[in-house]
Amino acid sequence: MGLLIEGHWRDQWYESSKDGAFQREQAQRRNWLTADGKPGPSGEGGFPAQAGRYHLYVSLACPWAHRTLILRKLKGLESLIDVSVVSWLMLENGWTFDKAFGSSGDKLDHLTFMHQRYTADAADYTGRVTVPVLWDHLQKRIVSNESAEIIRMFNSAFDGLTGNGLDFYPQPLRAEIDELNARIYPAVNNGVYRAGFATSQTAYEEAFDQLFSELDWLENRLGEKRYLTGEYLTEADIRLFTTLIRFDAVYYSHFKCNLRRIADYPNLSNWLRELYQWPGISDTVDFAHIKGHYYASHRTINPTGIVPKGPAQDFTAAHDRGRLSGKGVWLRH
């Protein structure tokens, strides 16, 4: 665990604020890949959708990177955008391409460490070395290291090449999806980290209370709606999925989010199983990476690095979501 300071790697645990709260660094590369290379909502233009030009760097453990893998899969981008997977073990060198710990190796440039990808973008890069990273190997630059934006790019930029019209961010549902994301991100997606990486009792309890009150709200909502916005599966569901699929195995114990398990919420757990069983999604879930990464890498929280064997979970078991009406994914015309 560490960061780059003016292009030099420094091994260092997360710094929390004075009151012990975890602070997540803002992603620094915010360009957009678009159908024709015109600029997107932030950053610079010049990144047109082209087969084979972009490379995605992910960790199979990471919930943020996981979103991008799901969109890549469901949008039929696997043959257009290749992926390199970092090792699940992340210690003094940060993310590495060590094949002994589950990495695919860097399929593009045979790098040893992920921080080399960042210094290839900017030799004096300062900041955390995070995944996912969408890399343009023509310009040798990071397009984006912000998963929330990478999934929006994947949702539409390549449609002209793939003919895939599935829309996970449909125009009529955007305001509602934005509202859901705005409450679920701080309370749940980042909330589990705020609980787990807190360095004061007060900061931990605040994150814990906010997390479980949001899970109660979501449990109620999913009692009436098949998916978060209603009849259509959208990016809001995908974003929640990657956190909840890790919850009982990791966040419940490792991050001390232990008021209840997801298995204890009937609607959340049935919804979670439906998504897991969605064609393509289970292929993106890897519990060896997920459990190995958190328990063995965060030595400040778990000094022995021992990875628990449990819990027993079966996401392939039947779910009851058919009782609510659903139309699947919105199709763009």
Ligand SMILES: N[C@@H](CCC(=O)N[C@@H](CS)C(=O)NCC(=O)O)C(=O)O
């Ligand atoms: N805003 C980023 C956050 C990505 C992120 O924090 N990824 C974690 C892995 S789960 C990471 O790479 N952490 C390494 C570090 O902070 O040193 C996104 O959503 O893409």
